[in-house]
Amino acid sequence: MKKLLGLITILFSLNAFADTEKNMSGIQLKDLNNNIVTLDKYKGKNLYIKMWASWCPICLAGLAEIDELSAEPNKTFEVITIVSPNQKGEKSTEKFIEWYKGLDYKNITVLLDESGELIKQAKVKGYPFNLILDDALNLKKTIPGHLESKKIAGYFIM
Secondary structure (H helix, E strand, O other), X not given: OHHHHHHHHHHHHHHHOOOOOOEOOOOEXXXXXXXXXXXXXXXXXXXXXXXXXXXXXXXXXXXXXXXXXXXXOXXXXXXXXXXXXXXXXXXXXXXXXXXXXXXXXXXXXXXXXXXXXXXXXXOOOOOOEEEXXXXXXEEEEEEEOOOOHHHHHHOOOO
């Protein structure tokens, strides 16, 4: 019984530290002009990432708020959004870009995770999904569901 209890304790201890400091640098993304981008561009800055999809009504309802938050000049963090074409029911890259360019959001940075690597690394289960990264691009927190701007900002209060 003691051996079994010891084994269970070890397994839980190993799981407690899994994925707590996953680094997101180097993952290849694209911008809406098909230029290759990595999150390394944001190294040195705290980063909020909204993962979303064009078919998700909750995601779409929150875009205006993300547009406003993105435009705020005195934030202590950067704001980007990431869509994963051909992943989890999303449109193809070309169809998504065409669709998105018909919207009127001027301040939102949209990057494309065509390979699905970021959604795998962050273990995105559904949309919307939120990632909080520190200035070294370590994944500090994942939060499923919609977040209001005040809640997002609260994650970056030091």
